[in-house]
Amino acid sequence: MAKKIALISFCTPTFNNSGAASALPYHLALGAKDGGRCDIEIWTYNLNNVDKAGIKKAEEELGAVIHLLPVPAWYRWMFKLHLSILRVFLHFPLLAYFRLDKAAVRTVNEYNPDIVWIYGEELAGLAACFPESDRIVTMPDSESLYYHRVLATDFMTLRLSQVLRYGLAYWQYRSMDRQKSIDGVRYHFVGEADTAFYKGINPASDAVFLRHPHYAWRPRTISFNKPRIRILFAGRYDIFCQHGSDDLLRAIMSAEELRSSYEITFLGRGWERWCDRLRQARWTVNHIIFAPDYIEEIQRHDIQINAIDLGTGTKGKVLDALANGLLAFGTPLALENIDVDNGKSCIVYHTAAEAVGILKEIAAGSARYEAIAEAGRKAVLGPSHDNVMVAKQLFRF
Incomplete structure (x- = not known):
C-alpha cells in the first residue's frame, strides 16, 4: 500500500533551484513518486516566489497537490519597514518563528499522512504539530556547522564586525538545533560532517546522512578538446x-x-x-x-x-x-x-x-x-x- 507523505516547506519545490534551495525536495519527491511507493501533498510558504504557472508545473510533474500557506504578517512587515535589523535581538533565526495556524494543521491531518516531511531546518519545530505521524526533517545542511567553519576561517574574521555577525548567527542556529530537536523525529542531512555536528549537539537524535541526488544529465563522449x-x-x-x-x-x-x-x-x-x-x-x-x-x-x-x-x-x-x-x-x-x-x-x-x-x-x-x-x-x-x-x-x- 502506498504511503501518504505530507511535505511542509518554506519554498515551493522546483526542478532547478529557483530563489532558494528548492530543487532537493523536488527531486526527492520525484524519486519517491518514481519509486511507486507514495502519494504526496505539499504545503509551502512559497518564499521563493514561484508564480502560478510554476506551481501548476510542479504539481503536474510531481503528481501532487500544492497548498499555499500564509506567510506571517509580521514577516512581511518586517521587510517592508526595513526592520530586519531586529533579528539581532532574537534567540533563533528568523524563519524559526514561523508557525502553522490551526487551519493548516487541520488540513494536513485531514490528509491523514503516514509521514510528515518538513524541508528546511528553521521549520524543524513544526514537527511538534504532528505527534501521531512519522516525522522527517530534511535540514539539508547544518547552518551551525557553516558558521562554526566561518569563525575558524582567517579571511572571514578579519574585522570585529564579522566576528560579531557570524558569532551571533552561530549562537542562534546552535540554540535552535539544541532546543528544537524532538524525540522520535528523523533529521536528514546531505553532509556527513553536518550530521556528526548535529549529533554532537543532540547525541540522542536520529540524524542520518544520505548522499545528495544528482539532477539533470545527458550522455556524452568524454574526450578532452584540442588544441586547448x-x-x-x-x-x-x-x-x-x-x-x-x-x-x-x-x-x-x-x-x-x-x-x-x-x-x-x-x-x-x-x-x-x-x-x-x-x-x-x-x-x-x-x-x-x-x-x-x-x-x-x-x-x-x-x-x-x-x-x-x-x-x-x-x-x-x-x-x-x-x-x-x-x-x-x-x-x-x-x-x-x-x-x-x-x-x-x-x-x-x-x-x-x-x-x-x-x-x-x-x-x-x-x-x-x-x-x-x-x-x-x-x-x-x-x-x-x-x-x-x-x-x-x-x-x-
Missing part, C-alpha cells in the same frame, strides 16, 4: 569561492606554459575582473553570465574547477559536472559528501601550487584524466546519488 583543453569555473564569484579562486587563478596566470594548452570559461556573475586580467595576460577567456541550457553549456567543457573554501553539505554544481562527464577538480570542501575518490574518480587539490602541477600533467597527457572523468560520471550516476534510491532510504520504503 577547456576549463570551466561554474557558479557565482562569491564568498564561498573568492579567496580560493583568487589564489588559484593567480597561480595559473603565472604559469605561462599553460596558456597554450587551456582556455578558461567563467559561467556566472562576478568574474569580470578576472576575465580582464587573464585577457591582458593573453589567455583565451570566455565569460557567460547565464546559460539558457545549463547542461548543454557545461558539456562543452572538459574540466570543472571549484575552488571552494567555505561551505557545508553537498555542492550541486560539482554533482552536475560529474554526472555530465567533466573532470571534477576542486578543493576538499568542493568534493565532500560526494561518492568519489581522489585520483580515481575526481581530483582534489590542497594548494594552488599543487593544482598548477596537476594541470601541467593533464596538458602533457590527458588520457588518464579522461578515464578519471569517466569513473566520476559512473560513480555519481550509480545508486548512491540516485533520487529513487535516496528516497527509499529517506522514507524507509
Whole structure:
C-alpha cells in the first residue's frame, strides 16, 4: 500500500533551484513518486516566489497537490519597514518563528499522512504539530556547522564586525538545533560532517546522512578538446569561492606554459575582473553570465574547477559536472559528501601550487584524466546519488 507523505516547506519545490534551495525536495519527491511507493501533498510558504504557472508545473510533474500557506504578517512587515535589523535581538533565526495556524494543521491531518516531511531546518519545530505521524526533517545542511567553519576561517574574521555577525548567527542556529530537536523525529542531512555536528549537539537524535541526488544529465563522449583543453569555473564569484579562486587563478596566470594548452570559461556573475586580467595576460577567456541550457553549456567543457573554501553539505554544481562527464577538480570542501575518490574518480587539490602541477600533467597527457572523468560520471550516476534510491532510504520504503 502506498504511503501518504505530507511535505511542509518554506519554498515551493522546483526542478532547478529557483530563489532558494528548492530543487532537493523536488527531486526527492520525484524519486519517491518514481519509486511507486507514495502519494504526496505539499504545503509551502512559497518564499521563493514561484508564480502560478510554476506551481501548476510542479504539481503536474510531481503528481501532487500544492497548498499555499500564509506567510506571517509580521514577516512581511518586517521587510517592508526595513526592520530586519531586529533579528539581532532574537534567540533563533528568523524563519524559526514561523508557525502553522490551526487551519493548516487541520488540513494536513485531514490528509491523514503516514509521514510528515518538513524541508528546511528553521521549520524543524513544526514537527511538534504532528505527534501521531512519522516525522522527517530534511535540514539539508547544518547552518551551525557553516558558521562554526566561518569563525575558524582567517579571511572571514578579519574585522570585529564579522566576528560579531557570524558569532551571533552561530549562537542562534546552535540554540535552535539544541532546543528544537524532538524525540522520535528523523533529521536528514546531505553532509556527513553536518550530521556528526548535529549529533554532537543532540547525541540522542536520529540524524542520518544520505548522499545528495544528482539532477539533470545527458550522455556524452568524454574526450578532452584540442588544441586547448577547456576549463570551466561554474557558479557565482562569491564568498564561498573568492579567496580560493583568487589564489588559484593567480597561480595559473603565472604559469605561462599553460596558456597554450587551456582556455578558461567563467559561467556566472562576478568574474569580470578576472576575465580582464587573464585577457591582458593573453589567455583565451570566455565569460557567460547565464546559460539558457545549463547542461548543454557545461558539456562543452572538459574540466570543472571549484575552488571552494567555505561551505557545508553537498555542492550541486560539482554533482552536475560529474554526472555530465567533466573532470571534477576542486578543493576538499568542493568534493565532500560526494561518492568519489581522489585520483580515481575526481581530483582534489590542497594548494594552488599543487593544482598548477596537476594541470601541467593533464596538458602533457590527458588520457588518464579522461578515464578519471569517466569513473566520476559512473560513480555519481550509480545508486548512491540516485533520487529513487535516496528516497527509499529517506522514507524507509
